[in-house]
Amino acid sequence: xxxxxxxxxxxxxxxxxxxTGAETKIKAVATIPDLADMTRHIGGDLVEVxxxxxxxxxxHAVPMKPSFAILLNRADVVILMGLEAEHAFLPALLEAAxxxxxxxxxxxxxxCSVYITPLEVPTRIDRALGDIHPMGNPHYNLDPVEGKKAxxxxxxxxxxxxPEYAATFKKNLEAYLAQLDAAIVRWExxxxxxxxxxxxxxxxxxxxxxxRFGMDAVGTxxxxxGVDPTPGHIADLEERMRKEKVDLVxxxxxxxxxxxxxxxxxxxxxxxxxPAMSGGLPDTKDxxxxxxxxxxxxxxxxxxxARAAADPNSDQSGYQRPGS
Ligand SMILES: [Zn+2]
Numbered sequence: 143x144x145x146x147x148x149x150x151x152x153x154x155x156x157x158x159x160x161x162t163g164a165e166t167k168i169k170a171v172a173t174i175p176d177l178a179d180m181t182r183h184i185g186g187d188l189v190e191v192x193x194x195x196x197x198x199x200x201x202h203a204v205p206m207k208p209s210f211a212i213l214l215n216r217a218d219v220v221i222l223m224g225l226e227a228e229h230a231f232l233p234a235l236l237e238a239a240x241x242x243x244x245x246x247x248x249x250x251x252x253x254c255s256v257y258i259t260p261l262e263v264p265t266r267i268d269r270a271l272g273d274i275h276p277m278g279n280p281h282y283n284l285d286p287v288e289g290k291k292a293x294x295x296x297x298x299x300x301x302x303x304x305p306e307y308a309a310t311f312k313k314n315l316e317a318y319l320a321q322l323d324a325a326i327v328r329w330e331x332x333x334x335x336x337x338x339x340x341x342x343x344x345x346x347x348x349x350x351x352x353x354r355f356g357m358d359a360v361g362t363x364x365x366x367x368g369v370d371p372t373p374g375h376i377a378d379l380e381e382r383m384r385k386e387k388v389d390l391v392x393x394x395x396x397x398x399x400x401x402x403x404x405x406x407x408x409x410x411x412x413x414x415x416x417p418a419m420s421g422g423l424p425d426t427k428d429x430x431x432x433x434x435x436x437x438x439x440x441x442x443x444x445x446x447x448a449r450a451a452a453d454p455n456s457d458q459s460g461y462q463r464p465g466s
Contacts, residue, residue, distance in 0.1 A: 168304060171213050171244075172221040173228050174201060175421030176283045177254055179428045180293045181221055183318040185300060188307055194231070197421025200345075200396040201281075202274050202368060204231045214239035217250070219303055221296055224255030227280035252299030254292035258282050261349050274368030275346065283419060285350035286326050286433045290319055325430050330355075333437050339444055342383060342411070343392035344402055347418050351436065360388055363401060376405065383409040390443055394418045414443040 167190040172178035178193035185191065192213055195204045201223065214220060214235055222228050236245060244250040260278025269276050282288035297315035301308045337356035341348060344363045352359040361382060365375050382388075383405070391411045393402035396418070406413040416439060417423055420432030 168300070169216055169218045170221055170300075171217040171219070173204075173223060173232060174283070174419045176289070176419050176429045176432065177221045177223065177292065177296065179420060180289070180296050180318065181300075183321075184293060184297045184311055184314045186310065186314050188304070188310065189300075193421070194235075195419065195421075197417065197419050197423075197426065198396065200394075201227050201419065202230050204228070206231050206235060208238075210235050211238035214244060215241050217241060217244055219250040219252050219299065220244040221252045221254065221299065223280050223283065223292075224253035225258070225260055225277040225280035226275070229274070249303050252296060254295040255280065255282070256295050256298075257291035258288055261353070262346065268366060271366060272369050273366050279346060279349050279367075281347035281418060282350045283429075284348065284433075284436065285354040286322055286329065286429075287354060288350055289429060289433075290322050293318055293322070321430070325433070329433065329437055332441065335444060336437075336440060339390060339440075340386060340388040341390040341392055342379065342388055342405070344394055344397040345418075347394060348392055348416075355437070360386055363391075363397075363405060371401070376401070380405060380408050383411060390414050390440070392416055392440075395422060412443045412446070414440055416440070 168185060168188055170178075170181050170185065170189045170191045172181055172191060172193045174195045175193045175197045178191045181189060181191045194210050194213075195201060199205070210231075217239075220232075220236070222232060233246075242248060255277075260280070260282075262275065263278035264273050264275060283292065293315060297311045300311050304311075333355040338358065340358045340360050341352060342361045342363065343359065346359075346362045346364070346367050348357075349359050351357070361379050363371050363376070363379065365371055371379075388409060388411050391402050391406040391409075391413050393399060393413060393415050394417070395415055399415075403413055405411070416436050417426055417432065420426045420429050423435065426432040426435045
């Protein structure tokens, strides 16, 4: 009997405490639902995951609430896109949260961009012009192959903080990557008709998606990331779109509809409305269904017929400043 008691005591000392209730789970706060979903797959029962954005917001302008600072105050790790994508809310929330475990450079600050090679890294001149992608384009979550790199960064970040669960995180990561790999094979086949399709988006957030599936992102309604269009910019864009026979105008769901519609009508392009992160629509509840939705919606637009004839009566006269 004494041996058994000693054995149990010894086991309790050397085995990591296994989280059993909500109080003992690793508290992870992800900035967007895509990363929350990945963290649930990788952390499994060991983590309790919350997300700040719900999926309908502009990642560059997520409204701050006091409840987010409380969440972060209690968090063990924060999981973010990085590349300054969350510049509008995360630094201020971290300051308010007063939690040294998750400050930038602390172990609990899990930046999912660490394995990403950013596209469109701006020059110093672009930064001076108000570009809100100062570290390069942060919208890599729209490309599932880049998504795999984010998942790996989450597994590595959790392991750095909780090395006692390294084997579990590794096993769960491998299972999730296998799911993503199978989906990627399917997506690459399904998306074959997108090769060579030219698109203009409202914000420069389609570049990783476009490159993955062989599309050509030729311009944006914004002058540059975060800089509202002017009538002159729209006139130049429309002229270039007619000349280059641009097939699609992508309106990300958090941008105003009117101007994207006007540009599509004026140039004969099809309008397609896409979310820029998961969680904002009933059929984009997780990361895989979000990528599914975007491929299916883009394919539907491309396959629903040839480009419409450009409307000669529609030009920038219908232009209104966003929000006006
Ligand atoms: Zn952006």
